[in-house]
Amino acid sequence: MKKVAALTFALSLTFIGLGTTNAYAKQTEEQLAEKQSKLIEKFDKELSKMNLDYESLQDIGGVYFDEDVMTIQIDETPTKGQQVMSKQDQQRLEKLKKISEKIAETSPNEFEVKTVSKSYSELVELQKQIGNQAETMGLDNFVIDLSTKQSKLILRIADLSNEDKQTLHSMYGSDLKIEIDKNTEKEHKSKNEGYKSRKSDWNSQGAGIGIGTSAGSCSTAGVAIKGSNLWVMTAGHCNDGSNNMFYQWGSRFGTTHLDATASDYDFLLVKENGSTLKRYASNGLYGTIGDTSTGYDGQLTGSFFQAEGLRVCKVGITTNRTCGVVDVARRQARFGTGLVTSVVKGDGSALSAEGDSGGAWFTRSQPFRLVGIHQGGNKKLSNDYSSVSYFTPWGEVAEKYGLQLYRSSTPTAMN
Numbered sequence: 001m002k003k004v005a006a007l008t009f010a011l012s013l014t015f016i017g018l019g020t021t022n023a024y025a026k027q028t029e030e031q032l033a034e035k036q037s038k039l040i041e042k043f044d045k046e047l048s049k050m051n052l053d054y055e056s057l058q059d060i061g062g063v064y065f066d067e068d069v070m071t072i073q074i075d076e077t078p079t080k081g082q083q084v085m086s087k088q089d090q091q092r093l094e095k096l097k098k099i100s101e102k103i104a105e106t107s108p109n110e111f112e113v114k115t116v117s118k119s120y121s122e123l124v125e126l127q128k129q130i131g132n133q134a135e136t137m138g139l140d141n142f143v144i145d146l147s148t149k150q151s152k153l154i155l156r157i158a159d160l161s162n163e164d165k166q167t168l169h170s171m172y173g174s175d176l177k178i179e180i181d182k183n184t185e186k187e188h189k190s191k192n193e194g195y196k197s198r199k200s201d202w203n204s205q206g207a208g209i210g211i212g213t214s215a216g217s218c219s220t221a222g223v224a225i226k227g228s229n230l231w232v233m234t235a236g237h238c239n240d241g242s243n244n245m246f247y248q249w250g251s252r253f254g255t256t257h258l259d260a261t262a263s264d265y266d267f268l269l270v271k272e273n274g275s276t277l278k279r280y281a282s283n284g285l286y287g288t289i290g291d292t293s294t295g296y297d298g299q300l301t302g303s304f305f306q307a308e309g310l311r312v313c314k315v316g317i318t319t320n321r322t323c324g325v326v327d328v329a330r331r332q333a334r335f336g337t338g339l340v341t342s343v344v345k346g347d348g349s350a351l352s353a354e355g356d357s358g359g360a361w362f363t364r365s366q367p368f369r370l371v372g373i374h375q376g377g378n379k380k381l382s383n384d385y386s387s388v389s390y391f392t393p394w395g396e397v398a399e400k401y402g403l404q405l406y407r408s409s410t411p412t413a414m415n
Contacts (some may be wrong), residue, residue, distance in 0.1 A: 033311035033364030035068040050095040062120035064148040065309030075119040081196040116151040143188045148308045160183045165266040190376040190390040193357045198317040199249045206284025207360035208315030215240035219316040219359035221373040223281040229269035230281045231269035234358030236261035260304040264338045266375045267397045270413040280411035306394040311364040316356025341390040350385035352377040361391045
């Protein structure tokens, strides 16, 4: 299986134009990814000294990347809407100021600090409000992008009357930018990539391998843990809707434990049950061709949120490992549903295809951190592969359902 996978991956690189002609560009991207990884660790150490983390940072500011520079945003607004900032947030804000000033002074070529009027969390809430207001006004087929760099929301829609435009501007002012684009649905609607092999019966569960139903096959994003419970993660639309049964590959694996699509997250947890094989949870990452011992050639040792400009890679059973840059940190797409996604763009070559759904998006350089769960793609190439991809933000579903990533190097029995 490993030799076949290696050959398939090598041929796919040649076919989609990622061979020697782009060797310099690839090396540059790898260097940027490695630099970003070091910046994340460096800033994380400073945050931990003050008992802060990236999750709490989103309530008082934000982070994004501009190539090899990390920009730290600080929300210095004294009030949150009509409420005075809580004492806890005031304390966090003062800590963040000290950390940011210190690190920007000692490493001016690596970090910069900017003040904003709204934190990342406030922008998320505003994004939800605008989406609800747009639906109340009878608008459909639009997306609302959260731009961390611009610190505002961008409504992209095919058509909008002057009256509706004035209404939205009067309600949201400079926090909302409106872009009229007649091709909004064609350019920004995610196409599910749920069904097409990394296909085998795996004792050790991890990220980047196959999992299937009677309707077809998807990929895995790793193992989630809550208390003593363990589940395999994939995309919500991979549920075939009939008997909720999953297989891997010739034998039964288990059934659906949680399908979050009704909550606007294309995310699903599969509970192992009824398997004739002994199944184990692992932090394994099938990054490129695997190896001859565990089947994995990497490990997911942590997680990170979907910061703009972050270099990321995806693993899936069809296109294997592909890489790009987070272009939109958080999009709320309203094409009949309100799915929450993040957007990745590459160099115009293939990023994903059918069967990759549910695969892991992770930081491009080690240590590998889970960022999202692959949802689908758009802007299809001539071979029906996608040059733009979408993923469900891992941090959001983890917080919503109280999950953690299984990141131990010690396998744990799932049955």
